[in-house]
Amino acid sequence: MYDYLIVGSGLFGSVFAYEASKRGKKCFLIDKRNHTGGNVYTESLEDINVHKYGAHIFHTNNKEIWDYVNRFAEFNRYTNSPIANYKGEIYNLPFNMNTFNKLWGVIRPEEAKKIIEEQKQAAGIKAPKNLEEQAISLVGTDLYEKLIKGYTEKQWGRSAKQLPAFIIKRLPVRFTYDNNYFNDRYQGIPNGGYNVIIEKMLEGIDVRLSVDFFKHREELEQLAKKVVFTGMIDQYYDYKYGVLEYRSLHFKTKVVEETDNYQGNAVVNYTDKETPYTRIIEHKHLEFGTQAKTVITEEYPKEWKPGDEPYYPINDAKNNEIYKKYKQLADQEADVIFGGRLATYKYYDMHQVIGAALAAVSKEFAETAPDFTGPP
Template sequence: MKPYDYLIVGSGLFGAVFAHEAHKAGKRCLVIEKRPHTGGNIYCEEVDGINVHKYGAHIFHTDNREVWNYVNRLVEFNRYTNSPIANYKGKLYNLPFNMNTFYQLWGVRTPAEARAKIQEQCREYEHITHPQNLEEQALKLCGEDIYRQLIKGYTEKQWGRPATELPAFIIRRIPFRFIFDNNYFNDPYQGIPMGGYNRLIGALLENIEVRTGTDYMAHRKELDALAEKVLYTGCIDEYFDYACGHLEYRSLRFEHRHLTDIEDFQGNAVVNYTDRETPYTRVIEHKHFEFGKQRSTVITYEYPDDFEQGKEPYYPVNDEKNSLIFRKYQELAQQQKRVLFGGRLAQYTYADMDDTVAAALKLWEKESL
């Protein structure tokens, strides 16, 4: 008999939830992690009492009560509500697009005035019946002002290409709210774990053996021999040695700054920079996620980046070419008898945290039948 029932490759949210459920069911689990810490991209680094979201801002939100109850049984969540600000060439606008935004853009005060202004701007693009790219799609949906000031520059920075070269399907719709409401998410449940995400991961992996600093791909044969089954949460193309080609991603680069002489840098957790000239897409001020009162602050400049080996893959490029490659890897994955594939990298998807938790629970439920 092998020492473990499951070898779980990756200690991010998907792997941690699966390991937690397997452990509760009496299964022997070994979790391995390439990084020197657990938690994957939701790992927080404590700096001067501030929990810094090391790999980008993570805000837990869901409309799934079962998932919300599940994570709250593990750790208490605060009442943080995501209300980002857009900075376009020094002028500030509320997000998502709501009556505050429309007032800041045009001075309109009623929903009727706002609707009329949007319809007036959209009429200029009625001739676009079949949008050929993101720019045409956005102009048709929202008109000139919102597109030029709040969408175009941010999107081009994010994807590293002009909007005229991006597919129209990236923007299928543009949600407008004709009320004064800056809550970015429509989900009824939202918050941040009190004390940071490390507490959530710690609760999930309690009493489970974890080995950090362990590269699965470098020691695959001996690690596989330790367990009856493997849950792999890494890049699916890497698992199969890129046999069907490389999947494309966009990456991110973070510049963290500890400002010891500033108590509050921007007055908000998230400020997006929507002009093309500013090289970063947003600035995160981490203390505001937990209503911090520290005398210093930590901010992070977030820069979109081209993906290459050695960088973290963040956003899949879900175009036709990559979707075809991924389907080939899915077929290979289905042929594996002892290996399960889960998580955003193994599924080549961008997944919110609640969907990640739900998918891990569903996989375990299937395994436990």
Template sequence: MSSYDLLVVGSGLFGAIIAHEARAEGKTVLVVEKRDHIGGNCYTEEVDGIHVHKYGAHIFRTSDKSIWEYVEQFCEFNNFVNSPVANYKGELYNMPFNMNTFHALWGVVTPDEARAKIEEQRVACENPRNLEEHVLSLVGRDVYEKLVKGYTEKQWGKPCTELPPSIMRRIPLRMIYDNNYFNDRYQGIPIGGYTAVLEKMLEGCEVRLSTDYLADKEALDALASQVVYTGTLDSYFDYRFGPLEYRSLRFEHERLDVENYQGVAVMNFNDRETPYTRIIEHKHFEFGTQPTTVISREYPQEWTVGIEPFYPMEDAENRARFERYRELAEGEEKVRFGGRLGEYRYYDMQDTVKSALAKYAAWFGGNGVR
């Protein structure tokens, strides 16, 4: 006899929503988590009253009211709006690319002047072979050199001349003075941090931390009637067709005895020489007034098996390999696969919520929104 109706492998946002929906329907749920904390990459840790995003900035945003209201069950959002600053060798530019950016670059004042400057700098290319040719054909030399090239090469570990145009299919150019990075109607940070949100989602479930599912798969599977697995698909099948490739990140967190380090939550470093891509100052996500601060430097790094995967390398070779794994997954009778790792997709949090609700409804017959 199984002890639980459902075993959820992974306590990140996707797994926590699956677990919550199952509990709401009266199912008994066991959640196992390889790390020593819940929450996956959404995990926040409190330091001096500051909620530190331990795995990079997580800003919740959506234009779907039902998704916003779903998450509001577990928290109250503040009114944080992401307005990052790009630092290119000490020159500061607002992001996304808008009239404030163009004024700082060229001194232009009107949208027509900005369009004319971009058109003057564009390098026409009918069939771009790489990211450099693609971006130059869209926005010209200054935007490419100061705001795209260095950051992108650090992020992906390759020169832009070796990256496919598909990495940046379009570059939004806003001809208005508006530094709001996202267009979504609903934006904010959960007051009290994301860990509190995940704790509420997991209420009523048994949670086992520091538990490696794949190391004890047979015994754990025997505990439940059904399994939802949110880890990497290739590791589940013991890398039968070779590993799916990712880019990874490394974070350096530092507590400082200053009230305000950089004046903004997110500052990107767009030159190639600075080894990190950005610095996060966490207190600004919740408008903190603490006498100290915590910053995190974010370093892109090569991924190998055993390092935390962040961004899937969705080139043709990896997509083809994923499809082979997906066919294997469809043959599993008891186990279902989902989330950014289980689906080998980059998901924003709103995408994760939407996917988890839709998959729960498809798998278990729930209504998809509770």
């Protein structure tokens, strides 16, 4: 008899399995995919680590989490500095003095602030009614038209006028010449890819792949005293309160033979409306690769329907209401721990899901944990 049946080998399931087995518990981990790691899994193509489920850049402000992941792998010095391609014009992201210089020819921060302020005033929006008005009221018309509108409309598959204002709460604008996307103290990519971390966490643990919990639920549940469930919570309860909705993505990955350097940067966002994908990832640049060929992935946003890969939860009022009902049921379960992005219907960055798993471990083993949740 196992102590825990862990459903899902993403970061939540793997951290839980590692910590529980360190405490002498027997774990049995299953995943419906044919590999471990969940969405942080990388696949080697032309000797390049390809981020199969979208680019994953680790970043955190929390020293405990940073020290924790560094126990499993060394991290490189990768700093996320995406660029935007708007109809062939190149701009630095996040919005900073390099972006403003390219847009308006301004050199000093005061000049950039003045232009943004003038555009906000000219738009005269007092109470934004939709995403378009919200974005213009935050950063003015030029940044909105060239760098926000097309990208956001593709991402959500709707006009910015039909999208609610709350989607964009704030738009970080930086008045320094700093292209580092994240404000966090620590960031990087694990040398050898995330698989190295997952493999170390799961060393010595019984793992079975290509096993869907729902296809063998009864027999699986009998194998362990408790279940750690990281799949979709609505499916766990047979969709009795309805289906929780997501946005999905479609990835087109290609080996480029003709060149060893396709776009000169790991992440290029296409911010016009016409290009059908939102961004192209050139994977080798995440690891400063020097391979002879290169591999790129085009990322296409996609409407989600049941059966598709669920990527981004749609946390609007309707879905949050449904989730609340499932959560009430989950809270009554004595022998099931729900965790990770699908079981809590929440977008988590990697450092946050690791923090949540470590907090679940502390709760389960009645230990006082260091502050792993940390600042966002």
